[in-house]
Amino acid sequence: MVYLDNAATTIYKPPAVAKAVCEAIETMGNAGRGVNEASLKSLRMLSETRKLLSELFNFPDQNRVCFCSNATEALNTAIMGLFSKGDHVVTTAMEHNSVLRPLYLLSDTGMIELTVLRVDKVGRISFREMEESFKENTKAVIMGHASNLTGNVVDLKRVGEICRKKNVMLVVDAAQTAGAIPIDMVDMNISVLCFTGHKALMGPQGTGGIIVSEGVDIRPLKSGGTGMHSYDRTQPEIYPEHLEAGTLNIHGIAGLNAALKYIVSMGLDVLNDKEAEFTKEFVQGVQNIPGVEMIGDYSDLEPTCHTGIVSLNIGDYDSSEVCDELSVRFDIATRGGAHCAPMAHESLGTKNRGAVRFSFSHSNTKDEIIYAINAVKTLATE
Amino acid sequence: MVYLDNAATTIYKPPAVAKAVCEAIETMGNAGRGVNEASLKSLRMLSETRKLLSELFNFPDQNRVCFCSNATEALNTAIMGLFSKGDHVVTTAMEHNSVLRPLYLLSDTGMIELTVLRVDKVGRISFREMEESFKENTKAVIMGHASNLTGNVVDLKRVGEICRKKNVMLVVDAAQTAGAIPIDMVDMNISVLCFTGHKALMGPQGTGGIIVSEGVDIRPLKSGGTGMHSYDRTQPEIYPEHLEAGTLNIHGIAGLNAALKYIVSMGLDVLNDKEAEFTKEFVQGVQNIPGVEMIGDYSDLEPTCHTGIVSLNIGDYDSSEVCDELSVRFDIATRGGAHCAPMAHESLGTKNRGAVRFSFSHSNTKDEIIYAINAVKTLATE
Numbered sequence: 230m231v232y233l234d235n236a237a238t239t240i241y242k243p244p245a246v247a248k249a250v251c252e253a254i255e256t257m258g259n260a261g262r263g264v265n266e267a268s269l270k271s272l273r274m275l276s277e278t279r280k281l282l283s284e285l286f287n288f289p290d291q292n293r294v295c296f297c298s299n300a301t302e303a304l305n306t307a308i309m310g311l312f313s314k315g316d317h318v319v320t321t322a323m324e325h326n327s328v329l330r331p332l333y334l335l336s337d338t339g340m341i342e343l344t345v346l347r348v349d350k351v352g353r354i355s356f357r358e359m360e361e362s363f364k365e366n367t368k369a370v371i372m373g374h375a376s377n378l379t380g381n382v383v384d385l386k387r388v389g390e391i392c393r394k395k396n397v398m399l400v401v402d403a404a405q406t407a408g409a410i411p412i413d414m415v416d417m418n419i420s421v422l423c424f425t426g427h428k429a430l431m432g433p434q435g436t437g438g439i440i441v442s443e444g445v446d447i448r449p450l451k452s453g454g455t456g457m458h459s460y461d462r463t464q465p466e467i468y469p470e471h472l473e474a475g476t477l478n479i480h481g482i483a484g485l486n487a488a489l490k491y492i493v494s495m496g497l498d499v500l501n502d503k504e505a506e507f508t509k510e511f512v513q514g515v516q517n518i519p520g521v522e523m524i525g526d527y528s529d530l531e532p533t534c535h536t537g538i539v540s541l542n543i544g545d546y547d548s549s550e551v552c553d554e555l556s557v558r559f560d561i562a563t564r565g566g567a568h569c570a571p572m573a574h575e576s577l578g579t580k581n582r583g584a585v586r587f588s589f590s591h592s593n594t595k596d597e598i599i600y601a602i603n604a605v606k607t608l609a610t611e
Numbered sequence: 612m613v614y615l616d617n618a619a620t621t622i623y624k625p626p627a628v629a630k631a632v633c634e635a636i637e638t639m640g641n642a643g644r645g646v647n648e649a650s651l652k653s654l655r656m657l658s659e660t661r662k663l664l665s666e667l668f669n670f671p672d673q674n675r676v677c678f679c680s681n682a683t684e685a686l687n688t689a690i691m692g693l694f695s696k697g698d699h700v701v702t703t704a705m706e707h708n709s710v711l712r713p714l715y716l717l718s719d720t721g722m723i724e725l726t727v728l729r730v731d732k733v734g735r736i737s738f739r740e741m742e743e744s745f746k747e748n749t750k751a752v753i754m755g756h757a758s759n760l761t762g763n764v765v766d767l768k769r770v771g772e773i774c775r776k777k778n779v780m781l782v783v784d785a786a787q788t789a790g791a792i793p794i795d796m797v798d799m800n801i802s803v804l805c806f807t808g809h810k811a812l813m814g815p816q817g818t819g820g821i822i823v824s825e826g827v828d829i830r831p832l833k834s835g836g837t838g839m840h841s842y843d844r845t846q847p848e849i850y851p852e853h854l855e856a857g858t859l860n861i862h863g864i865a866g867l868n869a870a871l872k873y874i875v876s877m878g879l880d881v882l883n884d885k886e887a888e889f890t891k892e893f894v895q896g897v898q899n900i901p902g903v904e905m906i907g908d909y910s911d912l913e914p915t916c917h918t919g920i921v922s923l924n925i926g927d928y929d930s931s932e933v934c935d936e937l938s939v940r941f942d943i944a945t946r947g948g949a950h951c952a953p954m955a956h957e958s959l960g961t962k963n964r965g966a967v968r969f970s971f972s973h974s975n976t977k978d979e980i981i982y983a984i985n986a987v988k989t990l991a992t993e
Binding site: 247329452463562564 | 638641643646680711815834838841856866943
């Protein structure tokens with residue numbers, strides 16, 4: 230199988246990941262109150278992983294790195310926990326349902342006022358419109374760092390500056406960028422970062438997190454046991470326990486720990502450059518094939534502007550049909566249909582057909598890219 | 612290390628568990644919309660695991676078995692999603708904070724009316740008091756199947772009958788019993804079952820679930836991508852997607868799948884009988900040691916009445932101190948302090964000292980039990 234569905238989940242994980250998970254399953258207890266060696270071993274690993282993540286995202290306080298089961302949980306925690314009645318929230322038409330649906334829930338029940346910034350035909354927002362959308366009661370901008378449909382990266386530094394000027398929080402969905410491109414929470418003025426562990430970070434599924442800047446207060450989505458302050462009626466105010474009720478996915482996080490060390494040892498930029506090289510090669514190979522329609526902006530494929538996602542359609546075919554053909558005839562794994570980003574499809578004119586999404590990883594090979602280009606050629610000329 | 616902290620997390624997992632997790636990490640994609648082989652492989656495994664769980668708990672509809680990251684998430688989903696303003700909910704003083712804290716949140720904000728049934732000196736509720744607590748607006752009884760402090764099992768069949776008579780839902784926290792003793796959702800009249808995968812079920816951490824009977828409606832705790840109905844503003848109404856936003860912990864669930872098959876192949880009763888044998892041996896060995904105070908009811912240690920938990924205190928020692936001694940001097944892993952069950956400690960008179968909890972698994976050995984008994988003897992006579 231030629232696996233080009235890395236934006237859904239990376240299937241290549243450094244061998245150290247599975248090894249670390251196995252070792253954790255065999256030796257790690259539950260963290261928290263226990264003082265036995267199995268329990269302490271878990272606690273030390275969790276602490277080290279928080280440190281690795283805070284370093285990766287240039288965040289000063291590792292105790293405010295809280296583990297979640299995925300980016301969706303992190304985003305729900307942020308969105309359901311940040312706002313008071315009457316707050317105004319700004320988002321964009323490019324967002325994934327993990328951002329839109331919790332926001333709709335709040336706006337449809339009258340809790341918040343919601344502005345959804347429109348995008349142009351290739352999915353770009355207007356920074357001027359964003360700034361103009363701000364009001365007295367604007368509490369936050371919530372948006373993805375890169376689109377899961379087009380791979381286009383938003384200039385978060387610029388968004389962060391706009392937010393800083395108006396004292397508005399910036400909440401970032403980094404599902405597609407954590408581990409793929411550099412994220413600097415201080416430089417980008419990010420208040421809350423939501424990420425998943427199983428995509429570009431190459432950790433196991435069931436891992437991810439929410440990083441909450443000092444001074445930002447989030448009501449917990451879940452409450453329960455924390456192994457501390459057991460006699461309080463509510464979750465402890467102290468982080469990370471405030472947002473970590475119940476037993477963590479310690480086994481999975483041990484794998485994420487190994488993946489983070491791999492990224493550090495290889496160099497994030499080295500991995501990204503390789504992914505960008507494949508993305509460029511693929512775009513160059515397919516964009517001029519007659520019948521191929523590119524979805525999104527492919528004018529700048531540098532890693533700071535574009536992740537390893539390329540979406541396209543072929544002729545009049547439904548994207549799911551193309552996807553099936555790629556799988557059955559060529560054994561190429563891609564993803565078709567609507568990518569849980571309904572307004573993005575509406576904005577980009579792909580609501581009816583969806584889009585065939587190819588997503589690359591540094592672990593792919595040049596031969597695989599050429600093979601995929603030829604498969605697209607074959608399908609487009611049939 | 613002699614690991615007697617199995618109620619926090621089992622550290623012995625059948626070898627097939629780690630193997631299945633590793634294989635999943637190496638071969639499984641993201642389930643959902645993808646039609647490629649890596650994605651379909653995940654989907655088939657998830658479906659098989661739902662079937663195994665529905666068979667284990669005698670539940671008729673595997674599609675209403677929804678995966679969660681742990682029992683805490685399942686309980687928060689149930690408690691935050693079931694009630695309307697003015698509903699009356701009944702719980703007990705033996706509950707874990709994963710039940711109490713979400714309930715407090717709802718009652719402290721005036722959403723629900725809450726009755727907490729008191730317990731006697733060994734932690735037993737009165738079924739008569741439960742029945743008498745029911746009112747016109749009583750919507751649910753929410754309680755644990757077994758106490759995480761004393762190991763005492765509640766006669767859920769009897770609770771289920773009381774609930775059936777009054778048309779009240781029974782929501783069960785099976786954190787300590789799923790995989791440890793038989794649970795029959797039909798026979799016990801359970802409306803919602805919340806369980807974790809990493810304790811007696813011997814799966815990896817980060818796994819668990821909520822099983823929702825037909826006709827019971829739960830508002831989702833999280834919303835987001837589901838790979839279906841992408842253009843709807845809310846989570847799909849269809850189960851399991853209704854309660855499963857975002858990427859599941861497929862790697863962990865693959866391990867749970869292997870653990871469930873192990874339990875089926877060995878026989879739940881065979882495993883439980885062995886655990887009960889160790890529990891009995893330990894209780895007989897420690898209960899008459901001068902200075903040892905047993906916490907809970909140890910009058911019937913049959914698996915249907917008692918899980919593999921034994922809590923005790925020694926002389927005037929703080930439980931955490933005893934726990935430290937057991938770890939440092941004897942290399943025995945137990946758990947001390949408050950066990951996230953504040954009202955249980957208050958009811959049983961152990962609020963100040965907590966309790967030293969020994970928790971056994973069928974994977975322990977007779978020698979380990981004798982060693983632990985002798986350690987308690989040594990500490991009690993010093």
